[in-house]
Amino acid sequence: MTDNLRRYVAQSQGPHRWDGTAGHTDASTVCAQAERAIAYFGNRLGVEYRTRIESALREVRGALMNHDLRLAGQRAEVLKTVLQEAGGVQNA
Numbered sequence: 001m002t003d004n005l006r007r008y009v010a011q012s013q014g015p016h017r018w019d020g021t022a023g024h025t026d027a028s029t030v031c032a033q034a035e036r037a038i039a040y041f042g043n044r045l046g047v048e049y050r051t052r053i054e055s056a057l058r059e060v061r062g063a064l065m066n067h068d069l070r071l072a073g074q075r076a077e078v079l080k081t082v083l084q085e086a087g088g089v090q091n092a
Helices: 002-012 022-045 047-065 069-091
Strands: none
Touching: 022 047, 022 069, 047 069
């Protein structure tokens, strides 16, 4: 019984461990912001920024679907940066 428990713990602490909902929630929140930006600003974003946002959004969603929170967090940071850049263009 103890050996099985040790194996389970060792397997669950691999690089793709699903650590709970904190990282998932953060990445999901950024995805929701991106989706709202696309829906609200639509064509006013311009083709370049819309494409960059959609691409970064796909990368975050893909990492979340693979339960890789570390990668999802990294991709969410990229998505945040793209959203900020697009927001700067909108405010100019």
